[in-house]
Amino acid sequence: MVREFRQFDKQFDTNCQVRGTKTALITILKNTISQKYCQYHTILAPIIRNTIKGYKTVRQEKIMIQVTGYAANQAKATLTPYSFQRREPRDCDIVIDIKYCGICHTDIHQVNDEWGGSVFPMVPGHEIVGIVSQVGKQVTRYKIGDRVGVGCFVDSCRNCTPCRKGLEQYCVKGMTTTYNGVERDGKTPTQGGYSNKIVVDENYVLKIPDNLPLDSAAPLLCAGITLYSPLKHWQAGPGKKVAIIGLGGLGHMGVKIAHALGAEVTVLSHSLKKLEDGKKMGADNFYATSDPETFEKLKGYFDLIISTVSTDFDLNQFLNLLTLDGTMVQVGLPEKETHVGFVSLISTRRSLAGSLIGGIPETQEMLNFCSKNNIASDIETIQIQKVDEAYKRILNSDVRYRFVIDMKSLVTQKQ
DSSP: OHHHHHHHHHHHHHHTTTSOHHHHHHHHHHHHSOGGGGGGHHHHHHHHHHHHHHHHHHHHHHHSEEEEEEEBSSTTOOOEEEEEEEOOOOTTEEEEEEEEEEOOHHHHHHHTTSSSOOOSSBOOOOOEEEEEEEEOTTOOSOOTTOEEEEOSEEEOOSOSHHHHTTOGGGOTTOOEESSSSBOTTSSOBOOOSSBSEEEEEGGGOEEOOTTSOHHHHGGGGTHHHHHHHHHHHTTOOTTOEEEEEOOSTTHHHHHHHHHHHTOEEEEEESSSTTHHHHHHHTOSEEEETTSTHHHHHTTTOEEEEEEOOOSOOOHHHHHTTEEEEEEEEEOSOOSSOOOOOHHHHHTTTOEEEEOOOOOHHHHHHHHHHHHHTTOOOOEEEEEGGGHHHHHHHHHTTOSSSEEEEEGGGOOOOOO
């Protein structure tokens, strides 16, 4: 009897790798346990049940991917080492070894629960770049070793009109955000790029062109596309006068991209401290908004104004800088509601609009555009242990112009 059970155990392990538990059990019972042992069914039954349960547990442990990262365990908390599991890779999934992750101001808003709805523990990060380390059997776009990126979302309904148009960020049923979101199963929380690995459907992954350094390409997946999308949608280019409000993580990408598109670019910043930087990035003009004369001099001048600031400001002052049929686009998200004076809009048929990142096709287009024009983010690379210090510096505008976490600094630790 002992010999039969040893053989059963060995064959069960082999069969469970290629067929279902029930099928494997039936096969082995037929081939291994002879009829003369049927009298021992009262002994066999509990042993078989326990064996199946044990193998299911072992198999479950094998297919989930163990991940380490940094997380906030509650609102406004310091980020600390955190261990968790990514889902079992599906047929259309790829596994990415994360090399770098940019720090977006959104990370700070979410960690501090400033917009409400934050769920903890939270692993932030949606400017992710890395190397493909595993691919599902139906993956066709990527192979092991490819340089790839993941931006602000990792899934969508795929069926609504925006999704079918490649505008997944406007999914009617809501995009699945890279972190502080929920998978399409309605229960699995998403965790972001302050970690060493991520599992994503290939349809929501971007190819990073070979000539773009991975570290400085990371912010393109949020900051880059956030500015590229409105600049393209409102047709910035030769003959157009474009203003970028704020020269920070978002704004500096707007200046570079607008300049590459051929527009006349003006930076509207609180002071002239960053004038030299702005000029190097391609700004044709640079004005301080703390100077009242700026608003008189530039009244009715711009075809397009893009505001990147997330602090409260007098929006109506800037609306008056638009020409006839001009448009102001808000991409930064202030905490408080802003009053809009409709006279500013009606008097010269001006428009006030918003824009949210970009869809997968447009994001890939942006990466290719940046590759062609040698555009990357100006970054400061940090170790993940310095992330809280980086948050404080961002709030004090003490970064030129985007922090990027080097994941080599992430030491595997137990939770």
